[in-house]
Amino acid sequence: MLNTSYVGRSLPTTEPVAITADSVARFAAALGLRDAAKVPPTYLISLTFPAADPLLDDSDFGLDWSKVLHREQRFAFHRRPRVGDEVTCTPTIESIKTVAGNDLLVLRTAVDGTDGPVAEVWTTLFVAAGEDE
Amino acid sequence: MTDFTDLTAGEAVFETAFPVTRDDLAAYAEASGDRNPIHLDEAAAEAAGLPGVIAHGMYTMGLASRAVLEWVEQAGLEAALTDFSARFAKPVVVPAGSGTTVEIEAKVRKADSEAVQLAITARSGGEKVLAPARATLSRA
Numbered sequence: 184m185l186n187t188s189y190v191g192r193s194l195p196t197t198e199p200v201a202i203t204a205d206s207v208a209r210f211a212a213a214l215g216l217r218d219a220a221k222v223p224p225t226y227l228i229s230l231t232f233p234a235a236d237p238l239l240d241d242s243d244f245g246l247d248w249s250k251v252l253h254r255e256q257r258f259a260f261h262r263r264p265r266v267g268d269e270v271t272c273t274p275t276i277e278s279i280k281t282v283a284g285n286d287l288l289v290l291r292t293a294v295d296g297t298d299g300p301v302a303e304v305w306t307t308l309f310v311a312a313g314e315d316e
Numbered sequence: 317m318t319d320f321t322d323l324t325a326g327e328a329v330f331e332t333a334f335p336v337t338r339d340d341l342a343a344y345a346e347a348s349g350d351r352n353p354i355h356l357d358e359a360a361a362e363a364a365g366l367p368g369v370i371a372h373g374m375y376t377m378g379l380a381s382r383a384v385l386e387w388v389e390q391a392g393l394e395a396a397l398t399d400f401s402a403r404f405a406k407p408v409v410v411p412a413g414s415g416t417t418v419e420i421e422a423k424v425r426k427a428d429s430e431a432v433q434l435a436i437t438a439r440s441g442g443e444k445v446l447a448p449a450r451a452t453l454s455r456a
Contacts, residue, residue, distance in 0.1 A: 206347075209346070209347040210347045212343070212347070213340070213344040213346070213347035213348070213375075213378075214344070214378040214379065214381070214382050215334070215379075215382055216381075216382055216385065217385070217386070217389070218385075223378065223381060224378075224381040224384075224385070224397050224400050225374055225377055225378045225381055225400070228348065228350075228374050229347075229348045229349050229350075232348075232349065232350060233349065248352075249364065252404075253372075253373040253374070253404055254404055255401070255403045255404065256373065256374065256377060256402050256404075257399070257400070257401035257402075258399070258400045258401070259398070259399050260396075260398050260399070263396055305401075
């Protein structure tokens with residue numbers, strides 16, 4: 184089970200990452216999108232997922248990646264991300280719901296550009312109960 | 317050219333299907349950085365209790381975004397995707413070789429002069445795999 188005392192806690196804001204033309208083109212090509220120059224709607228996941236890495240390395244939190252399934256995903260855009268943007272990610276543990284030993288973990292990641300907020304990204308993970316529980 | 321006000325709640329706006337192979341998943345793993353082996357390797361998927369290699373939920377959601385963007389282009393809408401959400405109800409199992417198909421359809425949930433919200437369903441192997449997905453397009 185996850186450590187519920189982490190609810191409300193934010194992880195450190197990441198260093199600014201550039202949205203490069205190359206990474207956008209590869210992401211678009213992998214989905215078969217026609218316009219390889221526009222940032223795909225789901226592209227930010229490639230930045231927000233790694234931003235939560237500190238949680239995997241934190242033994243006090245108790246997140247075992249091998250027991251995780253991606254359950255829900257949401258992107259709310261303040262503006263359209265663009266190639267050339269430099270953005271930071273700040274993940275917050277928004278909620279943890281425990282049902283029959285399984286946890287539903289909701290992470291909300293603020294994606295900010297140099298000119299202000301770009302998007303809010305919610306990721307809900309289903310974390311299966313451990314064998315010792 | 318379609319205007320949002322031409323759209324009515326309940327109206328079906330598109331229906332499309334995309335083939336998915338393991339090569340597609342490998343390309344998506346590289347592009348997205350999500351290299352979880354359950355999306356690439358049969359043994360790893362089975363060890364995780366899955367029936368076989370499954371698509372990344374985000375790959376399926378990405379195909380849904382592709383369907384939406386293609387519709388926006390065909391309909392000639394001047395619109396930006398402002399909100400996009402999905403629930404991954406069932407895994408998309410992708411057999412080796414010919415792979416599988418993801419069928420995507422969308423209906424108008426609500427529409428006014430400023431925005432349209434689509435309810436999107438995706439099916440694969442006879443199962444609903446996205447239930448529901450929602451996309452809000454706002455006037456650009």
